Amino acid sequence: MISKHSVRIILVVLSVVVMAGGGLLVKAQLIPKSFGLYGSYRADAIEEEAQKVVRHGTNKSCFECHPYEAKIHLQGDHKTISCEFCHSTYADHVSNGKRTAALPVKKGEEITTLCLRCHNTEIKARSTIVIKTVGMPDHLKQQNVKLTHTCNQCHHVHAPLKYINEAKKITGLMEEKP
Amino acid sequence: MNPALYEASQNLSHGASMLISNYVFPNDLHVHWSMMIVLYPYITGLVDGAFIIAALYYLFDVKSLKPIARFSLLFAFAFLCCATLPLLLHLGRPERNFNMLLTPSPSSAMAGFGYIYAVSMGVLSFIVLFVYRPDLVERGKKAKGFMKLIYRALTFDSNDLSEKALALDGKIIRFLVGLGIPVAAVLHGYVGFIFGGVKANPTWSTPLMPVIFLFSACVSGISAIIIAYIIIRKMGGYSVDSDCIRTCIKTLTGFFILAFSFEMLEVFSHSYLKTGYHHMVEGLLNGPLASSFWLWQVKICSVVPLILLGCMAFITLKDSIYTFIAGIVSCILLLQVFIMRWNVVIGGQLMSKSARGYTVFHPEWFDKEGIVAVIIIMLIPFMILFVLGKIFPFWAEERKGGIQ
Numbered sequence: 001m002i003s004k005h006s007v008r009i010i011l012v013v014l015s016v017v018v019m020a021g022g023g024l025l026v027k028a029q030l031i032p033k034s035f036g037l038y039g040s041y042r043a044d045a046i047e048e049e050a051q052k053v054v055r056h057g058t059n060k061s062c063f064e065c066h067p068y069e070a071k072i073h074l075q076g077d078h079k080t081i082s083c084e085f086c087h088s089t090y091a092d093h094v095s096n097g098k099r100t101a102a103l104p105v106k107k108g109e110e111i112t113t114l115c116l117r118c119h120n121t122e123i124k125a126r127s128t129i130v131i132k133t134v135g136m137p138d139h140l141k142q143q144n145v146k147l148t149h150t151c152n153q154c155h156h157v158h159a160p161l162k163y164i165n166e167a168k169k170i171t172g173l174m175e176e177k178p
Numbered sequence: 179m180n181p182a183l184y185e186a187s188q189n190l191s192h193g194a195s196m197l198i199s200n201y202v203f204p205n206d207l208h209v210h211w212s213m214m215i216v217l218y219p220y221i222t223g224l225v226d227g228a229f230i231i232a233a234l235y236y237l238f239d240v241k242s243l244k245p246i247a248r249f250s251l252l253f254a255f256a257f258l259c260c261a262t263l264p265l266l267l268h269l270g271r272p273e274r275n276f277n278m279l280l281t282p283s284p285s286s287a288m289a290g291f292g293y294i295y296a297v298s299m300g301v302l303s304f305i306v307l308f309v310y311r312p313d314l315v316e317r318g319k320k321a322k323g324f325m326k327l328i329y330r331a332l333t334f335d336s337n338d339l340s341e342k343a344l345a346l347d348g349k350i351i352r353f354l355v356g357l358g359i360p361v362a363a364v365l366h367g368y369v370g371f372i373f374g375g376v377k378a379n380p381t382w383s384t385p386l387m388p389v390i391f392l393f394s395a396c397v398s399g400i401s402a403i404i405i406a407y408i409i410i411r412k413m414g415g416y417s418v419d420s421d422c423i424r425t426c427i428k429t430l431t432g433f434f435i436l437a438f439s440f441e442m443l444e445v446f447s448h449s450y451l452k453t454g455y456h457h458m459v460e461g462l463l464n465g466p467l468a469s470s471f472w473l474w475q476v477k478i479c480s481v482v483p484l485i486l487l488g489c490m491a492f493i494t495l496k497d498s499i500y501t502f503i504a505g506i507v508s509c510i511l512l513l514q515v516f517i518m519r520w521n522v523v524i525g526g527q528l529m530s531k532s533a534r535g536y537t538v539f540h541p542e543w544f545d546k547e548g549i550v551a552v553i554i555i556m557l558i559p560f561m562i563l564f565v566l567g568k569i570f571p572f573w574a575e576e577r578k579g580g581i582q
Contacts, residue, residue, distance in 0.1 A: 004338055031280050031281055
C-alpha cells in the first residue's frame with residue numbers, strides 16, 4: 001500500500017507539472033498576434049514605427065525660410081554639414097510650416113565648444129584629408145591673439161573661411177589654386 | 179531631441195573631453211552597464227557558492243559541514259530571491275522584462291536567464307522544504323490558527339515522520355541537490371557566458387569567462403557563508419564548530435586557487451595571443467585599471483589571502499585563532515570577488531570601440547543604480563534571511579534518524 005506521505009509527494013509533483021503547463025498556456029495566450037510573422041519580432045511594430053512623426057528635416061527644409069544663411073552656408077566649407085547638428089531639431093522649431101519655438105543659438109565660449117567637437121586635434125578619429133583639426137591653444141597662439149578669442153571672431157560659423165579668404169584677397173596673400 | 183537634452187549632450191561631451199583620453203565614440207562615453215550589473219553576477223555568485231556547501235553535505239556526505247548545511251541553503255535562497263532585483267533596477271522599463279520572457283529568441287540569450295532563474299528557484303525551494311519538513315511538522319503541531327495552515331502548506335500537508343517517510347525524503351533531497359548542481363552551474367555559468375558572448379568587447383569575449391565566473395562564485399559564496407556563520411553564532415552567544423570551519427576553509431582554498439589561476443590565465447592568454455585589440459586590453463589593465471586590477475584585485479585581495487590560506491594549511495593553529503583568520507580571509511575574498519566583477523563589468527566598458535580611447539566611470543550616490551541602491555539591495559537578502567529564520571531555524575539540533 002502506498003503511504004499517505006508518498007501520495008502527498010505525487011500530488012506535489014503533479015501540481016508542479018500542472019503549474020508549468022499552465023504557465024506555458026498563459027504564455028501562448030499573451031504573445032502578440034502579429035509576432036513571428038516575418039521574424040522574431042512583432043510585425044505590427046513596422047507599421048507603428050512608420051507612423052512616427054519625422055523630427056529631423058534636411059538642410060533644404062531650412063533654406064526657404066533662411067535664405068540669407070542658406071546662401072552663405074552653401075558657398076562655404078561647411079556646406080556638407082547639417083544645420084541641425086549645430087542648431088537642434090527641425091520639429092522643435094517648426095510645425096505645419098510655421099515657426100513654433102526658438103532654437104538655441106550658441107554664443108561665445110559655447111561656439112568654441114561646438115567647433116571643437118569636430119575640429120579638435122585631440123580627436124584622432126578621422127584623417128586630416130576628411131577634416132582639418134586644430135590644437136588649442138596653439139591655434140590661437142599662431143594667430144598672435146589673446147587666448148580668450150572664440151572661433152567665430154575669425155571664422156564665419158556658416159562659411160568658416162569666408163572672412164579669412166576675403167582678408168587674404170585684400171592683402172594679396174591668397175595663394176593661386178594649382 | 180528636445181532642446182534641454184540637446185544642451186545636456188553638448189555639455190556632456192565638452193565636460194567629458196577633459197577626462198577621457200584620446201578618441202572615444204560618443205556612445206561609449208557613458209558606462210551603460212553600471213553598478214547594478216556588477217551586483218548581479220555577485221549575487222548569483224553568492225547563491226552558487228552557498229549552494230556548493232550544501233551540496234557537499236547533502237550529496238557528497240562531507241559530514242563535518244553538517245552545522246552549516248541547512249543555513250547555507252537558506253542563505254542561497256535569500257540571495258536568490260534578490261538575484262533579479264539589480265537587473266530590473268537597471269532596466270528603464272522593468273515591467274517590459276516579461277515581454278522578453280514571452281517571446282524568447284534563439285539568437286539572443288537574454289531571456290534565458292528568466293527560465294534558468296525560475297528552474298533554480300523551484301529546485302532550491304523544494305530542497306529547503308524537504309530538508310526542513312521534520313522541523314516544520316513539529317512546529318506545525320504547536321502552531322495555531324493561520325500559522326497552522328502555513329505549516330500545513332509548507333509540509334505538503336504530510337505530518338508523517340516515520341523512518342520510511344524520512345528515507346523517502348532523503349532520496350528526494352539527494353535527487354534535487356544532484357539536479358541543483360548543474361542548475362546552479364548553469365545559473366552562474368550563464369552570467370559569465372553573457373559577458374563571454376559579447377564579441378565586440380575584447381576583454382569579455384573569451385570562453386574562459388564562464389569558468390572564471392563559476393570558480394569565483396564558489397569563492398565568494400563559501401566566504402560569505404563562513405563570515406555569516408561566525409558572526410551569527412557569536413552574536414547569539416553560541417559556539418563555532420571549528421571542524422566545520424576547517425573544512426570550509428579547505429574547500430575555499432581549493433576553489434580560490436582555481437579561480438585565481440584562471441583569472442591570471444586569462445590575462446596570460448590575452449598577452450600571449452596578442453589579438454588585434456591587445457593593445458587596448460593591455461592599455462586598459464595598465465592604465466585605467468592599474469590600481470583596481472593589479473593592486474587591489476591581484477596583490478591585496480589575492481596574494482595576501484593566498485599567503486594567509488597557506489599559513490592556515492601548514493601551521494597548526496589554535497581553534498580560536500584559526501576561526502579569527504578564517505573570518506579575515508573570507509572578508510578579503512568577498513572583496514576580491516566584488517572587485518573582480520567590477521573590473522570585468524565596469525572595466526570592460528572603459529575602453530571605446532574606437533580602440534583608441536578610454537573613458538572614466540563616476541559612481542553616483544543617489545542614482546537609480548547608485549551606491550545607496552547597491553547598499554539597499556545587499557541589505558534585502560539579510561532581511562529575508564531574518565524573516566526566514568522565524569520559520570526555518572538556522573541551526574539543526576541533534577536529531578535521530580533522517581537526513582538532517
